[in-house]
Amino acid sequence: MKISYYPGCTLKTKAKDLDKIARLCASVLGVEMEEIENWQCCGAVYPMGTDEIATKLSAVRALDHAKKNGGKLLTLCSACHNVIKRTNEDMKTNKDIRFRANNYLQLDEPYGGETEVLHYLEMLKTVVGFDNIKKAVKNPLNRKIGAYYGCLLLRPSGVMAFDNPENPTIIEDFIRAIGGTPVIYPFRNECCGAYVALKNKDLPKQKSCKVLASAKEKGAEEVITACPLCLYNLQVNGDGILPVRYFTELLAEALGV
Amino acid sequence: MTKEERIENIKRISGTDVRKCMKCGKCSGRCPAFKDMDIKPHQFVTMLGKGEIDKLLESKAIWNCLSCMACVERCPRGVAPAAVVEAIRDTVVRMQGKNGIKAEEIPPIVDELIPQQLLVSAYRKYNK
Numbered sequence: 001m002k003i004s005y006y007p008g009c010t011l012k013t014k015a016k017d018l019d020k021i022a023r024l025c026a027s028v029l030g031v032e033m034e035e036i037e038n039w040q041c042c043g044a045v046y047p048m049g050t051d052e053i054a055t056k057l058s059a060v061r062a063l064d065h066a067k068k069n070g071g072k073l074l075t076l077c078s079a080c081h082n083v084i085k086r087t088n089e090d091m092k093t094n095k096d097i098r099f100r101a102n103n104y105l106q107l108d109e110p111y112g113g114e115t116e117v118l119h120y121l122e123m124l125k126t127v128v129g130f131d132n133i134k135k136a137v138k139n140p141l142n143r144k145i146g147a148y149y150g151c152l153l154l155r156p157s158g159v160m161a162f163d164n165p166e167n168p169t170i171i172e173d174f175i176r177a178i179g180g181t182p183v184i185y186p187f188r189n190e191c192c193g194a195y196v197a198l199k200n201k202d203l204p205k206q207k208s209c210k211v212l213a214s215a216k217e218k219g220a221e222e223v224i225t226a227c228p229l230c231l232y233n234l235q236v237n238g239d240g241i242l243p244v245r246y247f248t249e250l251l252a253e254a255l256g257v
Numbered sequence: 258m259t260k261e262e263r264i265e266n267i268k269r270i271s272g273t274d275v276r277k278c279m280k281c282g283k284c285s286g287r288c289p290a291f292k293d294m295d296i297k298p299h300q301f302v303t304m305l306g307k308g309e310i311d312k313l314l315e316s317k318a319i320w321n322c323l324s325c326m327a328c329v330e331r332c333p334r335g336v337a338p339a340a341v342v343e344a345i346r347d348t349v350v351r352m353q354g355k356n357g358i359k360a361e362e363i364p365p366i367v368d369e370l371i372p373q374q375l376l377v378s379a380y381r382k383y384n385k
Contacts, residue, residue: 009373044378045324048343050272055381079374155326165330191289191325198366198379199320199358203293207323228372236370 001127003118004066004073005033008080009041010228015077015246018228022076022120022248024257029128029136033074036065042083045195053100059087060101064111076120076248078152078227082160085117089159119153119162121170121226121247130177138256140179145250146220146242147171147182148211149189150230165189171224174247178254187214192233204237212241224250263348264308271344273337275306284328284338294318298328298338305341319346320357320383350385357383 011019023033040058047055062084066073075081090097092113102110118126124133149168157165168189172182190211193204212234215223224247225231234244251257268275278299285297296304296316304313313319319342328338349355358379367376 009377014370014372041373041377043381044374045381047381048272048324048337048340049270049347051270052347077374079378151323151325151327155330157330191323191327194323194325195375195378195382196290196321196323197375198363199383200293203290203321203323207289227374229374229378232370232372232375236368 001030002032002034002070003123003127004036004069006036006039006042006062006066006073006075006080006084008075008077009044010077015228018076018246018248021246021252021257025248025251025255026120026123028255028257029124029133031123031127034069036062036069036073039065042080044079044083046083046086050096053097053104056087056090056097057101057104059084060091060105060111063088063091063113063115063117064105064107066115067111071114072116072118074118074120074123076226078119078150079229081117081119082152086159088113088115088117119226121153121174122162124174124251125170130173133174133177133251137177137179137254139254141250141254143180144183144219144221145175145180146185146215146218146223147175147188148192148215148223148225148230148234148244150225150227151189151191151194152227154189171226171247174251175224178250180250183215183218183220185215185218185220187211192230193237194229194233197233197237201237204233205239208233208238209241212238212244216242260308260310264305264310267305267310267344267348270347271305271337271340273340275302275336275341277334278302278306278336279334281333283331283333284336287327287331289325289327290321290323293321298342301341301345302336302338305345310345313345314349316345318342319349322346324382346382347385350383356385
């Protein structure tokens, strides 16, 4: 099965391996990720101001491209997923934004939120199925792993509809599928300190240390995330309390890719 | 531009109705940046409602809000405190010379691991 894929800026630069690993794992599981043409950076943060429009256009372009190529858009970076999914909701429900975006873009056919935005984890769950991943595992990971959700996949839950925002389970189910033991810890859906790292290092330091200390206290040997910025904050500002890896790295390890 | 026009504009671009707030304080109780917010999320909502925007425009909190949406998630009345903070920050950074970070400040603080996502998101939040 082919799915249109939006890699985003970080997966083409600092996190090239993550992009490569994700594609390899997907192909082993029978999914071909087809990178969309001429994609532009999503902007990394969803612009909340109701008068913002130019900052949303790159997401709309990607969504429209996917609409014409299978109707689904696969994301891997949590930030891209958040921005594109929330923009898609605007195009579906906000008449003013839909009008202004279409007025500028002059597409062959106006875009109205038709594309389904799918995160890689959702693809593993709904397209491949965790049971099928379990069957494909060659090296079960017999260790205790803490899932770190952060903010972007879960909130605002009304729009993201990713999982229960207070008690999510999808990454724990993923960990079970690859043979690991998930560790539930209280700070798994707390913010890592995000972009404030560029202006005020202390805040991400406090937040990231709290997340990792919380996971360690509950017995995790390592923590996994789906967000390059969370990965950076936890690794660089988390005092090395626990090793932090991208979830696809563990998938590759388990599949023997 | 009168102060009333500015208040009106901030309310409009926030896209949220501050009059719905019932002052329960859940937003500030859940805020992971609480200690670094000189004006707390619930105060942003109340003060905008009263038109007290001068202090909000001068606050440090607009630079420390993480946009993590925890306050939005917990509000039982469907108010979005984070969107009020963003509307105030947008209003500030759209003023000439009021960007939160200057381009020349960035190279010295960039380490080799910094993801593009961090640079783009901070720049989008703090600059226009």
